[in-house]
Amino acid sequence: MNTQLSIQPPFEVAEDPKITSPLGFTAAGVHCGIKRKRKDLGIIICSVPAAAAAVYTTNAFQAPPLKVTQESIGVEGKLRAFVVNSGNANACTGQRGLQDAYQTREETASLLGIPAHQVGVVSTGVIGEYLPMEKMLSGLKQVTKVASADGDSSFAEAILTTDTCTKKAEAQCEIDGKTVKIAGVAKGSGMIEPNMATMLGFVTTDAVIDPNQLQSLLWQTTDETFNMITVDGDCSTNDMVVVMASGLAGNQPLNPQHPEWPKFRAAFGYVCRELAKQIARDGEGATRLIEVKVEGAPTLEVARKIAKAVVGSSLVKTAVFGADANWGRILCAAGYGEPMLFPDTVDVYLGPIAVVKGGVPVVYEEEAASEVLRQEKVEIRLHLNQGEHAATAWGCDLTYEYVKINASYRT
Structure with a gap:
């Protein structure tokens, strides 16, 4: 059955x-x-x-x-x-x-x-x-x-x-x-x-x-x-x-x-x-949608705080714009999103590609990771391995066009 x-x-x-x-x-x-x-x-x-x-x-x-x-x-x-x-x-x-x-x-x-x-x-x-x-x-x-x-x-x-x-x-x-x-x-x-x-x-x-x-x-x-x-x-x-x-x-x-x-x-x-x-x-000047999923969090609040911190990081957003698989920026944002986070259990994925396991880097193909970041929808996933709660946040990349639009918004 x-x-x-x-x-x-x-x-x-x-x-x-x-x-x-x-x-x-x-x-x-x-x-x-x-x-x-x-x-x-x-x-x-x-x-x-x-x-x-x-x-x-x-x-x-x-x-x-x-x-x-x-x-x-x-x-x-x-x-x-x-x-x-x-x-x-x-x-x-x-x-x-x-x-x-x-x-x-x-x-x-x-x-x-x-x-x-x-x-x-x-x-x-x-x-x-x-x-x-x-x-x-x-x-x-x-x-x-x-x-x-x-x-x-x-x-x-x-x-x-x-x-x-x-x-x-x-x-x-x-x-x-x-x-x-x-x-x-x-x-x-x-x-x-x-x-x-x-x-x-x-x-x-x-x-x-x-x-x-x-x-x-x-x-x-x-x-x-x-x-x-x-x-x-x-x-x-x-x-x-x-x-x-x-x-x-x-x-x-x-x-x-x-x-x-x-x-x-x-x-x-x-x-x-x-x-x-x-x-x-449709963020001003955006070329990509960024979706950040946080899983394995100890509470829903922690999952939401980390997801929003990562998707809102200017450094993460510019890395996505440049298709630079700089996973250090993701961990940095997660850490200030929730300072009580235990770094030694965190896994990070760019699409299906694991780039961090247990808080340390793993071997991956750089070009394959960059290709994930070139997609119209970029998926970033963090598994904290510290609980059962999950949350998803959405944002976009930060581009030259964003600066241009907002530098002359009234004119």
């Missing part, structure tokens, strides 16, 4: 992800004039009050839109619409910035005929400049009119800043005999550093789930996904991930006691993880 567990995930992945796939959602993106030419104002609208949850940047200079959104969700845990502009962060803008964020919320609510607290707002772009409110308000009239089920691509484009591509993911699973869909879009390219970074994530689902359960799930999933990516070590003022659940799938309310909760959690985790990986791969 074969007792081997199936390796198939308990969900299906969409080939053409759309933020509007879950029942009840429409979206749009338009150009309102914040940027010279590209789309810069987007909206997601739900036909019913959706259970809502969000996580926010830990930066002390939290931008005014985030404060307004926290206030909105705090009223009843429900949202009907979410507005995002790109090209201007409305950060470090004081009382005027806060008033502009409130005005954006109020105008959107008026145009849609819904309570103001059912609207969330967020901005991304250059810090320290005031929003051009005449352009914003004109754009809001336009974007609320054209929102549709086919507006997913225009919304995904409207939220971008230095990104080179849109970022999308979608999964579905069967819950109580009903098809439940989860979809997401994100932006992020630079200033990507846990916890939360210059990234925005928007997730929609038609699952029936209480706002408190949704918030708890988002916190847990963020720790495993969005908080495990880094590009340049900078933590932004504006980052946020928001989830809206319409409840239109008609399943029984989801919670950890629901027999099919693991399915939903797995599908939700997939969407967030894929968005996080796409953000890491």
Whole structure:
């Protein structure tokens, strides 16, 4: 009798992800004039009050839109619409910035005929400049009119800043005999550093789930996904991930006691993880995605700290860019990531190639190791042999182009 567990995930992945796939959602993106030419104002609208949850940047200079959104969700845990502009962060803008964020919320609510607290707002772009409110308000009239089920691509484009591509993911699973869909879009390219970074994530689902359960799930999933990516070590003022659940799938309310909760959690985790990986791969100037897996750790916290230290090391990132199999930089980062680490048990692999065993080098073919580092996805694995816990972090290489982009970001 074969007792081997199936390796198939308990969900299906969409080939053409759309933020509007879950029942009840429409979206749009338009150009309102914040940027010279590209789309810069987007909206997601739900036909019913959706259970809502969000996580926010830990930066002390939290931008005014985030404060307004926290206030909105705090009223009843429900949202009907979410507005995002790109090209201007409305950060470090004081009382005027806060008033502009409130005005954006109020105008959107008026145009849609819904309570103001059912609207969330967020901005991304250059810090320290005031929003051009005449352009914003004109754009809001336009974007609320054209929102549709086919507006997913225009919304995904409207939220971008230095990104080179849109970022999308979608999964579905069967819950109580009903098809439940989860979809997401994100932006992020630079200033990507846990916890939360210059990234925005928007997730929609038609699952029936209480706002408190949704918030708890988002916190847990963020720790495993969005908080495990880094590009340049900078933590932004504006980052946020928001989830809206319409409840239109008609399943029984989801919670950890629901027999099919693991399915939903797995599908939700997939969407967030894929968005996080796409953000890491699209780091400013990046040519490679770096995935660092830490296994055999004494605690989950230790595994996460070491994985993030290695993937965030500028020396590791530049070594990957140069395809230099300099494993000493990996051990160095692991050591400052967790100073209590026992070096004598650590193994390091570049892809399938062992380069360190028990904390000391082993004989390997240099060119083969360099070839691993030339791949679009570079896998680095550390086995600590000190426990049963594991964690994975994602980042990208550090290139000349990154310096060029950020040396002239405003010009």
